Amino acid sequence: MTENCARVLVVDDEQAIRRYLRASLSAHGYELYEAATGQEALELAPIARPDLMILDLGLPDLDGVDVTRSLREWTRIPIVILSVRSQESDKVAALDAGADDYITKPFGAGELLARIRVALRHTNPAEAASAFTVGDLRVDLSRRSVRVRDQGVQLTPTEYDLLKLLIRNADRVLTHRQIIREVWGGLSYDDELHLLRVNISNLRRKLEADPTRPRFIVTEPGVGYRMRTA
């Protein structure tokens, strides 16, 4: 797996973490840049022009959420957030501010590589295909057709929009707020969270073999949902 030559900027103040990332990412062909502070990251990003950024939330100088906001003023490069378990609300704030995904420390190398691949894929619009297949779920976006286990499935317009959004962002986490903004717009967050839960529950009942152990639409507790293809 050395066909990658994507450039990755790693921002973390822990040297041990940077070393670990350097070892595992270089082994997969990524070219690495490193920054230990938020300020350094903001200075390095326009010079190094990385294809992806791995950003720790707990930096000594700047808040990771603020770094995300500053970057989003001028670039769309994918940002994968590194967080620890007690930072739930910061994590959601960073995602809402435009980060693409997150991973919780401690994490395995395989998990991180998967997140990086997904984040890089979503910057490449050529791959936005109209047909989508995971296991026995087939969705043809051009014909608005949804089939599970070779059976046609009837979805309400909202359920379909929701499914489409999840598919367009396959393998990537979407926060409640992001989904609500895309699918509903308007009303109060609380009302729509209610609608979101109900629609996810209905979608699962129609698509999943066992809605209690969903295979496609996975819940990220306290954050949102993810369409899982792996």
Place this chain on the structure above:
Amino acid sequence: MGAPAPDGYAAGVTRATVFFTFRRKSAFLELQKLVQRLPGCRDLAEALRVIEQAFVASIGLPVAIISDARKVLHHTPGFRPDDDDFGAARSAMESGQPVEYPSAGGLRFRYSVPLITWRAPVGALQFASSRPIARRMWPLIYSFANQTALTIIRSALAEEARHVSVLFETERFQKTLLNSIAHNVRTPLASIIGVLSTLQENDAALDPTVRDDLLDTARQEADRLNRLLGNLLDFSRIESGAVQMRADPCDVQDVIGAALEQLGAKARERPIEVVIDPSLPLVRMDFALIVQVLVNILDNAMKYSPGSTPISVEASAGCRQLEIRVADQGEGIDEEDLDRVFEKFNRARRTGETGGIGLGLSICRGLIEAHRGSIWAERRNPTGTAVVFRLPIRQERER
């Protein structure tokens, strides 16, 4: 006294003084009744109210009780001490002698009596009269002052004792916690360091299957350390009251699903039957925290029952409450230990080395109680344990 006492009051006081000789016997009777009533008082405020009422009833004069910190602890309605009174109280406390001082208005004669204890004076008793206090009244007044002083110092001592016992409890608790953490951190660390050093020293000589086995062990132990840390963090957040609760409408099926997902392979290798009442509405709760509760309960159920036996999760609603019941077919917990499993560091006795420091269920209880819910354990017939929790369902739109 800042505001002159109302005329009626002054008149009443005069009458009381005139009839004092008549009332002398009944006055001592009041004092006796007071001494009997004081031990039954729930707190200092109630005791001082009782003293003030007895003083007014037996001596017929308004009274105020001032603390050594210039605080008015209690006073007869309308008889609020002013700066003159605080000044007099201070000199009474300093000299240890009653102070008499004049004042304008109907109650021209003012007195401050120090509340003397074996420690420093704890305050002063202030009262006022329209004429000088007769000498024969003083023993009665001193008795009141003594009762007041005793009451205040007793309350202060009780407060100190309570404080000390809390300190002691905290210290003992921290010691247990530290010992337990040290043990539970060192054990997995020992195997991780062992594996790493083995690999560092004899990597080339190792059989690949042995090598994989070692790495698996190290990984499992590291995961265990991580879970322990997570639990400790939750625990300290609950203990310090720092848990910020959300109350979002949640789909119970989603909550249970997320818990099973979080348990990963462990939950897939085990038969787990999930039964959810289809009429359940969305229930307001903190999604991530209730997932944590379920993970801890399920983890316990899996740990303490044989690997092939099924575990059931049932969710139902009744009486505006959500009830989730997690049942295993393990050995079960003795009736008298059912409540103890929710206490800190209390693992069921027979379990031996299953890992963990016995915080899981105590965290569950903390989180459920923060949701105004309840949690308990039941013994199942013929064998096994059910851990049940209930959360209130607020009126919501139906699904």
